[in-house]
Amino acid sequence: MERFAILFVCILLILSGCTTTKEYYQSFKGTSEHWSAELIQEGKVKYRDHEEFENHYEMEFERKHTLKLKYIGNEPHLGRTVEFSYNYGKATQQVLEGDPFDVNEVFTSSSSSEGTTHIPKDSNYKPLDNQDTTFEVIIKWNGKEEKIKLKGE
Structure with a gap:
């Protein structure tokens, strides 16, 4: 039994x-x-030697984007519909019953992707956008529209 445990650990x-x-x-x-x-990007990449191609990695990647919006103006309510769009998608959030959106509401939208591929061993794949990238978010509420430029920190 002890030999089996040592073999398993090895x-x-x-x-x-x-x-x-x-x-x-x-x-x-x-x-x-x-x-x-705020747009948060998270990613994970797993590399392992490719079984068929000597100078390649088999690579699994995951990528997730989360956009968070917070109202900082001084209107008493945001209306019943808030729409927003950005490079990775768009969303419409509506109040179907009851009071309009509270001005303290935090609107969140997430998207993700994943896959498997192979790349040359001398490549450095990053599943995220370049830190110098600028994103534009368009928000519509109460008959108004605003654009926000997001920059990397």
């Missing part, structure tokens, strides 16, 4: 040595007259 060490995982996180922020916004 196999785990060998297998874990063949896989490298890198995690990424970055934030883009901006404000306008009535809104503040």
Whole structure:
């Protein structure tokens, strides 16, 4: 039994040595007259030697975007519909019954993607946008529209 445990630990060490995982996180922020916004990007990449191509990695990647919007103006309510769009999607949030949106509401939208591919070993794949990228968010509420430029921190 003891030999089996030692063999199992050795196999785990060998297998874990063949896989490298890198995690990424970055934030883009901006404000306008009535809104503040933050776009959070998170990613994870797992590399392991490709079984068929000698100078390649087999790569699994995950990528997630989360947009958070907060009203910073001084109107008493936001109406019954708030729409927003940005590079990775758009959303419409509506109040179907009851009072209009509270001005303290935080609006959140998320999207994600994942996949598997192979890349040359000398490549450095990052599942996130360049930190110098500028995003534009368009928000519509109460018959008004504003644009916010988000920049990396």
